[in-house]
Amino acid sequence: AQSVTQLDSQVPVFEEAPVELRCNYSSSVSVYLFWYVQYPNQGLQLLLKYLSGSTLVESINGFEAEFNKSQTSFHLRKPSVHISDTAEYFCAVSDLPFNNNDMRFGAGTRLTVKP
């Protein structure tokens, strides 16, 4: 079964600085990757996903992630963060294209944006 490693448990950054949250997954024939965001005292919200096609995927609020098969990575980036981006970010993987019941999450990265 797939597994996910989020390499940083906490990432502090100043407002308007760029940020990268790292995610690596274990290798498989096919893989489907997701980033979810969790704001304090809330459930998870889907940020973006890679299912197939272009390896660069974007969210509506300026985040992007690149699927890199050779590096088995799916790092999340934003060129300029805002205070409102402060949250917990989870990378997740699913390796069954016909069933989503095996989704596995990383331990999360807490992004703290400071003024």
Next chain:
Amino acid sequence: ETGVTQSPTHLIKTRGQQVTLRCSSQSGHNTVSWYQQALGQGPQFIFQYYREEENGRGNFPPRFSGLQFPNYSSELNVNALELDDSALYLCASSLTRTDTQYFGPGTRLTVL
């Protein structure tokens, strides 16, 4: 369109008791998954229901059981509560088994 809702928001139980958590899936979604998120951890898959049938189960003991109703809402039941069951329980629904999951806000369970 109403999103995924869960009730109650918070719950406090004592060891050995039983608890039932509820989830209403997003309109039109026939698949519901339940996850346990311990403090400081990512969510862990408990089980999934598709059209009222269990469709996969994670590494959780049988005292974790579930149900899905004809309107596709769902319940998670936990018997003989243990201290380690304290966690945020998340419900996620999807249009079908192959679609993206959308999460509810969760139920925070504290076992004393």
